[in-house]
Amino acid sequence: MNREMRARSERMQTGAARRRKTYDMAYIGLFVGVMTVCSWISIPTAIPFTMQTFAIFLAVAILGGRRATLAVVVYLLIGAAGVPVFAEFSAGLRVLFGTTGGYLIGFIFATLFMWLMESLFGRKPGVQILSMLLGMVIYDIVGTIWFMIVYGNTNGPVSFLTALGWCVIPFVLPDLVKAALAFGFGNALRKPLAGIMQEQYGKNS
Numbered sequence: 001m002n003r004e005m006r007a008r009s010e011r012m013q014t015g016a017a018r019r020r021k022t023y024d025m026a027y028i029g030l031f032v033g034v035m036t037v038c039s040w041i042s043i044p045t046a047i048p049f050t051m052q053t054f055a056i057f058l059a060v061a062i063l064g065g066r067r068a069t070l071a072v073v074v075y076l077l078i079g080a081a082g083v084p085v086f087a088e089f090s091a092g093l094r095v096l097f098g099t100t101g102g103y104l105i106g107f108i109f110a111t112l113f114m115w116l117m118e119s120l121f122g123r124k125p126g127v128q129i130l131s132m133l134l135g136m137v138i139y140d141i142v143g144t145i146w147f148m149i150v151y152g153n154t155n156g157p158v159s160f161l162t163a164l165g166w167c168v169i170p171f172v173l174p175d176l177v178k179a180a181l182a183f184g185f186g187n188a189l190r191k192p193l194a195g196i197m198q199e200q201y202g203k204n205s
Contacts, residue, residue, distance in 0.1 A: 024067060031059045031071040032078065036085040047170045050087045053139075054178035056107050057132055061186020062193060064123075065115020072107045079104075100167070102146020106139030113138055125187070132179045140168045 038055035042048050059068035075085060076096065084091040086104070095101055117131035144163045151158055 024070075027063055028067055028071045028074060031055070031063060031068070032075045032085075034058065035071065035075045039085060039087050040089060042087070043174070045174075049171055049174045051178065052087065053136075053175050054182050056111065057135070057179050057182030058186050060111055060114045060132075060135075061128065061182055062190050065111060065118050069108065069111040069115055072111050076104060076108070097150070099147050099150045100143065101150075103139055103143030103167075105146065106142030109142055110135035110139040125183075128183060128187075132183065136175055136179065140164075144168055 035052065035055040038051035041051045043051070056068070056072065059071050063071065079085045079091050080093055080096055082091050086095050096104060114131040114135050117127055117134075121127045144160065144167055147167055148158055148160065148163050151163070
């Protein structure tokens with residue numbers, strides 16, 4: 001009898017694990033699509049910007065750091081393979097290895113950091129806000145250093161402050177607004193979606 005109960009329990013656990021993997025794949029795929037669409041959306045200001053970072057922060061807010069990081073990795077791999085998922089419908093390794101490719105790569109480090117923050121301190125609002133702000137700093141630093149290296153190889157050296165002035169400072173305020181929107185939408189949607197996603201947030205994310 002005990003043997004049958006153990007076997008049944010193992011089958012249930014295996015089935016639950018498979019369902020979680022299926023859910024993971026579905027939600028990661030969904031947010032790869034969200035990142036793609038948001039990358040195509042260009043806001044026509046004095047210095048145009050996309051909604052790409054909004055999608056990154058929203059993925060972390062709703063899916064949690066682990067799934068969000070996987071979604072970013074898949075998004076970048078698809079773009080590297082030639083699918084036009086990046087801004088202005090661009091794609092390919094030339095984008096990733098170009099002057100601004102470091103900001104795309106920086107998204108991986110940012111989501112990894114936000115995953116670490118939620119693993120250590122949970123998903124309290126204050127933690128989420130701080131991790132988003134520090135995540136911005138991380139992808140900006142990675143992207144700016146990358147820009148300096150690539151730009152310097154073709155056009156000559158450029159200082160860190162000059163690179164910040166070109167690539168980061170004009171986008172700080174838009175990124176803060178997008179982070180705030182992602183925080184608001186993410187927290188509004190996370191609880192209703194938790195039932196659909198078959199999980200309690202903060203434990204399996």
